[in-house]
């Protein structure tokens with residue numbers, strides 16, 4: 001009997017080939033859409049990780065209280081020791097100390113008199129020991145003129161700052177601020193290049209120098225505002241686990257100068273933002289699945305209804321309703337699974353291609369205010385392997401179930417009438 | 422002769438808007454084993470409805486219908502399916518072959534429902550196809566056959582399980598005169614040699630020549646029930 005049904009399924013293209021085609025197409029779209037959304041969330045995370053949060057970051061508890069003001073005078077001490085510990089205990093991760101500071105940038109004339117002066121937001125990062133921060137901050141690509149600092153005493157200005165203060169490449173500028181201990185601080189830099197990130201917050205008033213210069217400037221020997229930690233691949237659970245482990249060891253509620261490690265999601269607006277992105281994409285995905293499901297549900301239904309005539313004959317010959325119903329469902333399940341596997345495979349191939357090559361949207365984004373990244377990429381996660389089964393198997397089988405109910409609801413003689421028309 | 426079917430005071434109505442449409446009324450009929458009976462009457466007189474009720478494809482609104490000793494209205498889906506699969510063969514005006522299957526597979530299908538061994542199925546299918554003279558077309562699909570050939574396949578499918586009863590609803594309506602006569606002869610021969618009971622619904626005058634009993638329906642009631650010469 002099974003063989004008989006299988007034969008029918010194979011021979012009748014309108015029962016096998018076309019439904020498989022439709023379902024597989026729906027599944028391809030679903031998988032692609034899903035991995036695309038994943039890529040989008042991943043992009044938000046990685047952009048924030050680069051400039052704002054790291055995958056995790058370590059600050060003092062006191063600093064954390066005022067974290068919006070980035071108070072470097074409440075920064076981390078003994079940074080070398082901490083980095084040693086971190087590198088030893090989390091060898092897969094990359095740890096980067098950074099200093100954020102606010103200062104006045106003073107541009108003198110030939111006589112040393114102030115020509116222009118403006119507030120800047122400084123970022124001290126490790127530019128020299130390896131390429132990690134340069135790559136992470138995408139400095140090479142952000143460079144608008146000049147070159148990256150090659151030696152100590154050189155500084156990058158955002159294009160906006162440079163043009164506002166009328167600074168040229170190679171000019172001497174003086175940074176004026178206050179040291180960690182509150183006395184006045186001054187430091188001379190040579191402008192080596194200008195940068196444009198396409199991220200408003202960075203472009204408005206940012207300057208970037210090597211962390212060693214910034215330490216000298218602010219009298220912050222062996223200290224940092226924050227230490228960023230980066231996993232090879234972002235995994236939310238991991239960031240929580242590592243933070244928990246670290247905090248259990250080093251964080252004391254009653255010692256405001258003890259450290260606290262914060263996972264990306266627990267920082268600033270991230271929790272709120274990711275929650276709303278999650279929610280929005282959740283709604284998006286839900287609607288997409290819903291629509292896809294309706295389409296495939298309907299195709300399952302139509303396939304069933306088209307066959308009422310055949311059902312009538314089989315009933316007359318003596319097959320029971322239950323038997324026919326089960327056979328229809330099994331058929332739908334087999335078709336759904338085969339189509340979903342095919343569709344998922346094709347969808348994953350496309351998703352991996354999009355993950356690898358991405359689509360360059362820089363031309364679209366040239367004048368946009370908030371460029372996140374010029375390349376949109378998909379991101380394949382485990383869920384991408386399974387998400388297609390929702391519309392592909394569940395929805396199409398439910399469609400077949402509904403079509404099949406007609407077998408019970410309708411009088412057998414009625415099924416015949418439909419056949420005779 | 423043994424009673425095969427008994428209908429007592431059968432009424433069938435279909436809901437039609439607010440009122441009901443009465444398709445059959447006061448039907449009292451008995452059929453014995455081995456009959457070759459035609460139910461005749463104008464279109465809409467209720468012929469198909471009677472056959473459907475006897476074949477448990479439909480159920481009466483009131484009255485009793487006993488088929489081979491069973492109150493068919495009271496049978497469950499599974500039990501009425503079993504009655505059909507074991508005891509009743511159907512032949513339709515429009516043949517109703519399953520288009521994706523070959524002649525052999527179409528005829529074999531009823532036997533699959535009876536869980537017969539492959540060897541036995543093969544013997545029975547070939548035998549049935551021999552009855553209808555189609556042994557040379559067993560690998561063809563219905564689309565490759567003429568109307569007359571299709572109806573012969575349908576007859577083979579109806580008789581392959583050696584049922585006690587064959588219900589045929591206008592089996593010759595779509596056939597030309599020659600094919601109609603061939604098919605009727607074929608069924609008559611099966612009836613005479615195997616004792617299978619045949620009940621036809623028809624308004625084809627050619628059929629009248631072959632039947633031995635003629636029941637005339639008019640507006641859902643029996644107008645006449647007579648023994649006729651028959652072939």
Ligand SMILES: Nc1ncnc2c1ncn2[C@@H]1O[C@H](COP(=O)(O)OP(=O)(O)OP(=O)(O)O)[C@@H](O)[C@H]1O
Pocket residue numbers: 435436437442444462463464465466467468469470471622624
């Ligand atoms: N499902 C239904 N709903 C309402 N009325 C129906 C239904 N089925 C049949 N009828 C009516 O019952 C009557 C008898 O129908 P039936 O099909 O038994 O006639 P018939 O004698 O077989 O006609 P024909 O020779 O045209 O096949 C007809 O008037 C028909 O309109």
Ligand SMILES: [Mg+2]
Pocket residue numbers: 468469470590622
């Ligand atoms: Mg009829």
